[in-house]
Amino acid sequence: MTRTLPWRxxxxxxxxxxxxxxxxxxxxxRAVVVGGGIAGISAATxxxxxxxxxxxxxxxxxxxxxxxxxxxxxxxxxEQVVEHGFHAFFRHYDTWRAILRRVDPGLGLLRPVAGYPxxxxxxxxxxxxxxxxxxxxxxxxxxARSPSLRLREIAGADAALGxxxxxxxxxxxxxxxDAMSAGEFLARLGVSERARAMLFEAFARSFFCDxxxxxxxELVSMFHYYFLGNPAGIGFDAPSEDHRTAIWDPLAEYxxxxxxxxxxxxxxxxxxxxxxxxxxxxxxxxxxxxxxxLALDPGALRTLVAGAxxxxxxxxxxxxxxxxxxxxxxxxxxxxxxxxxxxxxxAVSGExxxxxxxxxxxxxxxxxxxxxxxxxxxxxxxxxACTAPxxxxxxxxxxxxxxxxxxxxxxxxxLDVVERSEATAPAFPPGTAGTRPGVLTDTPGIRVAGDxxxxxxxxxxxxxxxxxxxLAANDVLAAVGVGPEEIRGxxxxxxxxxxxxxxxxxxxxxxGA
Ligand SMILES: Cc1cc2nc3c(=O)[nH]c(=O)nc-3n(C[C@H](O)[C@H](O)[C@H](O)COP(=O)(O)OP(=O)(O)OC[C@H]3O[C@@H](n4cnc5c(N)ncnc54)[C@H](O)[C@@H]3O)c2cc1C
Numbered sequence: 001m002t003r004t005l006p007w008r009x010x011x012x013x014x015x016x017x018x019x020x021x022x023x024x025x026x027x028x029x030r031a032v033v034v035g036g037g038i039a040g041i042s043a044a045t046x047x048x049x050x051x052x053x054x055x056x057x058x059x060x061x062x063x064x065x066x067x068x069x070x071x072x073x074x075x076x077x078x079e080q081v082v083e084h085g086f087h088a089f090f091r092h093y094d095t096w097r098a099i100l101r102r103v104d105p106g107l108g109l110l111r112p113v114a115g116y117p118x119x120x121x122x123x124x125x126x127x128x129x130x131x132x133x134x135x136x137x138x139x140x141x142x143x144a145r146s147p148s149l150r151l152r153e154i155a156g157a158d159a160a161l162g163x164x165x166x167x168x169x170x171x172x173x174x175x176x177x178d179a180m181s182a183g184e185f186l187a188r189l190g191v192s193e194r195a196r197a198m199l200f201e202a203f204a205r206s207f208f209c210d211x212x213x214x215x216x217x218e219l220v221s222m223f224h225y226y227f228l229g230n231p232a233g234i235g236f237d238a239p240s241e242d243h244r245t246a247i248w249d250p251l252a253e254y255x256x257x258x259x260x261x262x263x264x265x266x267x268x269x270x271x272x273x274x275x276x277x278x279x280x281x282x283x284x285x286x287x288x289x290x291x292x293x294l295a296l297d298p299g300a301l302r303t304l305v306a307g308a309x310x311x312x313x314x315x316x317x318x319x320x321x322x323x324x325x326x327x328x329x330x331x332x333x334x335x336x337x338x339x340x341x342x343x344x345x346x347a348v349s350g351e352x353x354x355x356x357x358x359x360x361x362x363x364x365x366x367x368x369x370x371x372x373x374x375x376x377x378x379x380x381x382x383x384x385a386c387t388a389p390x391x392x393x394x395x396x397x398x399x400x401x402x403x404x405x406x407x408x409x410x411x412x413x414x415l416d417v418v419e420r421s422e423a424t425a426p427a428f429p430p431g432t433a434g435t436r437p438g439v440l441t442d443t444p445g446i447r448v449a450g451d452x453x454x455x456x457x458x459x460x461x462x463x464x465x466x467x468x469x470x471l472a473a474n475d476v477l478a479a480v481g482v483g484p485e486e487i488r489g490x491x492x493x494x495x496x497x498x499x500x501x502x503x504x505x506x507x508x509x510x511x512g513a
Contacts, residue, residue: 011094011231011488014457015474021483024051029480030289032057032280034268034304037065038462039449040295041251042099042469046485048258050477055289056260057282059267062244063252065297066424067462069244074333074416080366081242082418085329086345086358086380087462088113089239091232094488095459096466103250110237113344113363118202120349121404123148126198128347133233139166148195157190167496168224170458174217178433182219183211202349203227207460208324208384208425218428225458229490238345241365271308278445291476295449295469297424299323301437311442320435321452322427328353328383328394331360333370333416337377339408348405353397356382357406376415384425391419426452439471447472458492 029052033040036058047054062068064084072082089096089110100107116129126146131138164176177185182204186196203226204211204219227234239246252262263284270281271292278292294301298321305318344362348354360378361371367378381398388394395417403410426436437448439455449468451461459467467487474484 011092012491013486014489015471015484015487017486018483022481023483025477025480025482027051029053029291029476031055031291031293031476032278032287032289033293033295034280035065035295035297035300035450036060036063036262036264037295037297037450038067038096038099038465039451039453039469039472040065040293041255042095042466043293043295043447043449043473044255044260044262044469045099045102045251046470046473047476048255048260050473050482052291052476054255054260055287056255056262057266057268057280057287058262058264059300061265063248063262063264064243067243067247069242069248072418074370076415078370080370081244082331083243085327085382086356086360086363087238087243088236088345089462090226090230090234090236092230092490093463093466095470096463098488099251099466099470100247103247103254107237109239109241109246111240113236113238115343116234116236116345116347117343118198118347118349119357119405120198120351122350123194123198125346128199129235131234133231138230138233139228142199146195146199148192148198158188161185161189163496165220165223166228166494167499168220168229168494169497170221170492172497173220173224174433177216177220179431180216181212181430182209182214182216185216185219186211197349202347202355205355205384206347207428208327209427209429210325210385213324213385213427213429215428215430215433217433221458222460224494225460225490229458229492229494231490238363240363268304271304271310273309276445290445291447291479292445293447293449293469293472293476295465295472297323297450298426298452299424301448301450310446313442314437314446314448317435317437318448320432321437322429322432323423324425324427325385325387326421326423327425328381328386328388328391328398328419328421330381330391330395330398330417330419332379332381332395332399332414334377334379334409334412335415336375336408336412337361337371338379338406342406348401351401351405353383353386353388353394354381354401354405355384357402358382374415377412379409386421388421391421394421395419426450428452439468440475447475457487457489459489463489 033044033056044054069081069083117125117127119125131141266282268282272279277288280287302321346357358380360367436454449472451465453468
């Protein structure tokens with residue numbers, strides 16, 4: 001295990017390549033990948049490169065899952081590609097970026113998104129972007145810069161819990177914090193309302209859950225992964241063209257050139273055993289293979305596994321998966337621009353519905369061209385763990401909240417809208433660490449990949465999806481004696497891991513007495 005040290009900026013090798021082993025599989029090695037999101041396509045990419053005959057079965061008519069994109073005709077007759085939602089591509093997403101490099105070696109498809117402001121009605125904006133990359137300098141700089149972390153804002157803080165953030169190590173974090181909710185952790189942390197709202201809550205909500213529905217262990221791990229243990233810094237990039245043009249069409253072409261079959265509109269309805277092989281039953285025809293990667297969203301995995309002859313451990317783990325409350329995404333084509341100084345992406349704190357705002361017309365080619373032509377603005381509003389009863393209500397609430405934050409948008413007329421509310425993100429409730437499926441299962445031939453999967457290495461969201469996909473592919477390669485794909489990432493232990501930081505609380509109390 002490695003500790004995060006300030007001078008360790010290069011990614012760690014988490015899985016080493018084994019050049020002494022063959023690179024290509026024996027002829028006739030077949031695999032079926034169920035699900036064409038990041039996890040499934042990451043697995044399929046590695047398998048196809050090594051000579052595996054891969055079939056990807058994807059239920060939707062497009063690839064990408066929660067990162068997918070599709071065509072939409074605006075009321076003026078023009079075509080736009082609409083995404084599932086804005087995504088921040090963090091710079092330490094080593095596995096996912098390595099997959100993207102297959103189609104764009106210089107990663108020119110991504111461009112930096114300036115700043116990472118958190119905005120609120122109550123307090124001035126905070127910028128989490130542009131902090132020094134290396135821990136602990138990022139934390140020191142945040143303290144020096146953030147008005148939410150002045151002495152009076154943190155006077156009542158529990159030092160032991162604060163240091164626990166720097167002392168993350170996977171097993172200890174789970175033991176100490178999994179039974180607690182993120183809400184309780186933040187309350188016990190004892191920082192001011194302002195520091196809690198502006199620095200911690202906005203971050204916690206990006207994981208699609210209410211604070212009371214999110215395990216404090218997951219929050220501490222994610223704080224380590226994205227901030228305190230992240231040697232690349234918290235800044236991020238985003239594609240400068242829509243996700244279909246920039247990512248999915250090129251990856252589909254890359255796969256097809258390597259002999260993979262990508263079947264869209266092919267929902268998998270069942271799995272059954274036939275001798276040593278699995279029969280994967282999909283609309284439009286079944287496929288047989290010895291190796292299967294299930295790369296579904298958590299609800300779909302639970303449904304598929306419920307009717308399948310899998311081992312008891314996989315059945316129990318998949319059966320206990322929980323899905324987060326719905327998220328709502330509303331893309332609005334407005335007849336006038338937002339203020340010229342508004343950031344491309346802003347996280348929102350303290351609103352009942354609105355969690356983020358993205359100005360697509362300042363980010364993505366097609367939206368920018370529409371805005372240049374019409375003088376309008378393309379704005380996307382997100383709500384995570386959304387309480388609105390339907391997408392239209394979510395849009396109305398988010399618009400009203402945006403108008404309170406950015407008054408210039410109040411009078412804007414909505415020329416077009418695409419709005420969705422959907423529950424496909426995983427939940428990480430308190431007390432559930434160790435209950436989710438891992439990549440390896442007790443069922444011969446079946447591996448699981450996705451952003452909810454118990455991953456042996458630090459990772460989150462898109463990177464966890466990609467990393468578990470590559471780990472699943474590596475297990476298929478191992479089964480036929482072929483060397484693994486190298487995987488890089490960050491250290492799994494914080495700067496103070498292993499030190500008795502929990503005693504600091506007692507010290508603080510004794511001093512205060
Ligand atoms: C609005 C929004 C914003 C986000 N922002 C960020 C961000 O800024 N940064 C970040 O890192 N992550 C972000 N995420 C999370 C990120 O999108 C996910 O972590 C990632 O896309 C998950 O990929 P996956 O392959 O595990 O799952 P999915 O993308 O859900 O893929 C599963 C696939 O399985 C398919 N499927 C389901 N059932 C079947 C079936 N029966 N047969 C065949 N196929 C089936 C689905 O259609 C889907 O394509 C965001 C997500 C959303 C929704």
